[in-house]
Amino acid sequence: MNAFLKFMKRNYKIVALVVLLAGALFGFTMIPGQKENDPDKDKLLIELLTYVIEKGHYNPAAIDDTFSKGVYKDYLENIDPSKRFFTQADINEFSKYETQLDDQINNRDLSFFYLTYGRLQQRIKEANSFYKDILAKPFDFKADESFNTDYEKMPFAKDDAELRDRWRKQLKLSVLSSVADKEKMQDAPAEDKLKDKEKGFSDEKALEAKPGADVNKTKANGEKKSFTELEKEARESTLKSLNDYFDFVGDLKQEEWFSIYMNAIAERFDPHTYYFAPDDKDKFDTSMRGSLEGIGARLQKKNDFVEISELIPGGPAWRGKELEQGDLIMKVAQGKDQPVDISGMRLDDVVKKIKGPKGTEVRLTVKKVDGSVKTIAITREVVEIEETYAKSSIVKKGGKTYGVIYLPKFYIDFENQDNRDAAKDVAAEVDHLKAQGVDGIVMDLRDNGGGSLKTVVDIAGLFIEKGPVVQVRSRAEDGKPSDKPEVLTDNDPKVHYDGPLVVLINNFSASASEIFAAAIQDYNRGLILGSKQSYGKGTVQNIIDLNRFVRGSTFGNLGALKTTTQKFYRINGGSTQREGVKSDIIMPDKYSYIEIGERDSDNALPWDKIAQAPYKPFKNNFAPAIANSKKRIAESAEFKLMDENAKFLSERKDDNNYSLNIDKFKADAAKIEVAAKKFKALGKYNSNLTFDALPYEKEKFKNDPALAEKKKDWYESLGKDAYVNEALNVLDDLQPKGGKTASTEAKKETRIKTR
Template sequence: MRKYLITLVPVLMLSLQPGPHAGMSAVPMPPPSADDLKPSVSQEHVEQLVARLLTTHHYRKVKLNDSLSSVVFDNYLKELDGNKAYFLASDISSFEKYRNNIDDQLINGELTAAYDIYNVFRKRYQERNKFVQDNFVKPFDFTVDETFNTDREKASWPKSIEEQNDLWRKLLKNQSLELKLTGKADTSVVNSMKSRYKNLDRYMSRIKAEDVFQIYMNSFAESLDPHTNYMSPRSADRFNQEMSASLEGIGALLQEDGDYIKISDIVPGGPAFKSKLLTKGDKIVGVAQGEGHMVNIVGYQVDDAVKLIKGPKGTTVRLQIKSMDAVAGAPPKEIRLVREKIKLEEQRAKKEVIEISQNNKKYKLGVITIPVFYRDFEGARKREEGFASTTGDVQRFLNELKTEKVDGVVVDLRDNGGGSLTEAITLTGLFISRGPVVQVKEATGDIEVQTDPDPSVLYDGPLAVLVNRFSASASEIFAAAIQDYKRGIIIGSQTYGKGTVQTMVDLNTWLKESEKVGQVKMTIAKFYRINGSSTQHKGVTPDIELPSAFTAEEYGESSQPSALPWDQISSARYDVTRNLDDKLITKLRDRYEQRLKSDAEMKQLMADFAELKRAKEKTVVSLQEAKRKKERDEAEKRRKSITDAAGEPTAANDSSIPAKDPKEPKAPKKDLYLDECGKVLADYIAFIKNPQ
């Protein structure tokens, strides 16, 4: 069986998007200078090769034309100045000559557009850096009643230096106010801001031609789909060394996102994973050792941030975090984690038994939580007895649960970003007789149906699969198969929708250059359910949809402009189990909706999500301290209400953080989603025993 790369792999890409902290100045176009960055002959060769590879072998068959050129042009400007704060409108006008000829430059190995645009950006940055230094002579006046719009996506580039200066004044004032509201004195705020921009300046001074080339080539690669990337030799080396090893202290994968360090993934079993205090997409703005001084890391490169975050096992690191779902004006939160070595055992599936009271009856349910689909391929190759695998562990759990006489089983796949395709197939086989599990369509159009060959069924009792917006790839394949066979009920929120397959291409095998030239991660195939529907873009829609704070428009594959579309192929031949027909699903949904009307906790959770959505849509914040403090407190109250209701520990109640009084440990928070999933499964069991 072919091995596929199907996890949500974070690619370490360098981006210069400045976040809500950037800008620029000067009306005439800056003249060329001796220190301008220039392309190498090797880069020109790589550009031609990558263009040929992606237009020939990528799953999405695209032509290099003016239409694609325009998309690449816009992508590149967004990567450099996504908040429209550095370039002036006159700069953008001068760049328009490149909009429709980037396709020709890609074919011919010409990099004029890439470096001309970047070198202007570099000079605009230097002008803005001087503006920053001039504006931190004294603290800002936070009694003035004015506002700032944190969302610059639809804004225009400044038309004059005066307009740009005013934008930057508000940018800097907004950042300063955020720091002041954490309790810092005015002088401390000024010093912190100076340090922040000193870090950013140090970061900018390290940008080499290799980095510019990577940004430009990714503006092209990601116009085809979000999972296709070019990695420079340095980034490729980082990727191949696996960031999880270098960050084993907290168990998180990091990448640069403008002047921020962003969490691109969380390693199952690590301190970050177990604490539930961090989420993919969160940004780290500060790091402190134990009770030491908090170092602001805005503007740091990944390597420098890693040096601060990792450390000896058993030591404590404090992090200041900007949450991925934070509303405008919300303050960064501070968490603390105890570093530890991440063990394989911590990443493996776990089992527990819970009791659910429903309709005056108690139900005993087994819950199997799978953080990732893991498989020891080396152990499997050597046919070692008991080699680590998801299927092997779940098989053991199911036998134990049958001995314990549970009434039903929940497979919890929340936040499971994927893993081994083999394991997704064999795990499905524990619940069905032999048959197809997933279809794979290659870029050539060939379709391979991958099946479970084992006719035995280990568990044929009531089954529920719990998913959320961050269940992806292998998780979606398993959940889709269970749904298509009508073997179990899928509960939760729409899954991520990552239904594509990538392969790594070492460009040195194609180019005989004297030095390393990097790698390309390229999409070459798509996954399809056995009913013919793609898991790409749409993901898996649950039979019972629970409230969620994460919308398809903001998170997941469908939020990416270049995501491959959903489509359909012919269905594979398979026989449904008849365990769960449409009529029964309708009954279960009706019961759930009735409960939703009367369940106080669920009603409150829905109300909080609605309020959070409204708050996130409000991007204009006050720059007056008193008003901003009120906005911040209200935002924090909403966030805490939601995390408490959803059963996600906060820094104040997480079990990994010792309570102030060890004699009064915090009680574990209720997992509202798991509880509701249990109630739906209990209804299912009741209907089976007493059909109506």
């Protein structure tokens, strides 16, 4: 049995062992008759959750006072993230439970949940009664007052009067920013209006409090609308959005709020441990599959909003280059309709709003990772599956020929071995590039969120002689991480490609991508270029059906639990968890000064180190190439501007205070627009290199013009990519003397010394 099969067998045993142990504990018949809000079912779910995590999690946290404080904080943030419902009096009453939740969890005591749930329903009804009064009359935009949207640092309102005033200011900011956008559109030249309409709204964090603004800026006869008319329109659209929001919240059942409490507990163990409420597992799978139609994005719940977890290569969102992994969706609008606030909505309801017929437009108001808020217009399409597979291109530079392989995911179909396999596809692309006599290869793993472990081992094996690729550590029988990790090894002595190699990564290269980059780095086989470090996800998860633990239950579907069961380690012994893979050559990007990835989660599993696996690194000397690249980057006007932009975005991230005086608001917005204007040049970069298809693909294009057109877009995007251009410069620096590749010479030297 090879290392991978052993790994899979152990992985299965983890789940099987938990189920087996549970048979004796939960093998009894539940109380007959299923009630809609059944405390016995809630207690059983808490017990199941903690039991499965205790027996199956890689390294479960102790359920103590520290754990209790984390659950308390996360739960309140999840049910009232904008602090617009609870008052300080409520919090004072809740606070006595801050260090008692661990005891309540262990004793299946749900007093805290029932107290907060009941109070939240009361506060929602109260807010529902007064926001309409606030929006019934015009705001005074000459008054000198401000509103801060940093809800995390904002204290709770001290009493009902202050809470109502907070709603007034929040709604005032919403209307003000909408009116300012409308006026700006009216005053803009016709061509600018078209561009703004195509792109959505400008980069303004004030949109966070704004339910939306329409694109109908002028009267039917072409005359400009007055300020009074625009202000009235903005209040009406805000009112409609809030009405929709409160209608939605009013339809939520208690069990859906209880799922939020369950996840406040589950996610304290680590960010990837998650409870799927009854039927949510099926809905989640449907949303994952359905995301291939529409905008081409995979979604996941993130507190009160929905997060973009992945962009499908080739899809409209991916091609638009505006929506990014990590963006939080706050509002959704259909074409020219008013945006709907999706705060608190179920994932499947958000998916339904985003999906739609091919050719229709959806507008997403998203909060970017840098803290800015932007509305992005996307035309829905059917995403071609072909675009999610590995692909390559060739380019001539400085008398040399280079290849670029883009791998969006480490895909494989275990059920049908005849289907596509990333390892086979990458091997084929390497063969095609070698047939063209390439002098070096760029392996582009940017935004690659991972995939199959078997696949990453096989792909790494294309570039090295046989040897270990990754170590996987599981939980031992005593409940502690095992001292004997599985070592997954490439057993094929053949080196498919031994020439110069560069691997491109960014902040969103995760999991299997990090394993590949780490192996190439540890073997000293190639250079890693890109962001300061990759995402830092060094863990494996399994989804466990909770219904398997209870016999004769009349409670219906109990849901499922995704929990962390294993941890990755590099062959040098270091974990990829939190730290990710650090680039050999760091290139500036927009997130250079923003903490992003696993390290940004306070409950992420820690970095640690185990013994290294036995391996022999190549003797390549990359120091000259690294020095040359760093010098080019330091002198590059393009990269200097990227670095300035990153600093600008980092500073803007913490700028949360907005004047509610219209003159000051416009003046502040104008300053930001002037400051940001210089960064528009980043979108105009062009390396003037011509990327082309390989001969075998050109034959395909003869019978598939649509494929040719899509690939043409990709080739053009490579020519406008400063990161790819620098990767090619590095390959040029790696060119060997005497016509032989650096890796071939290094391997020959290694063999001589080890005979």
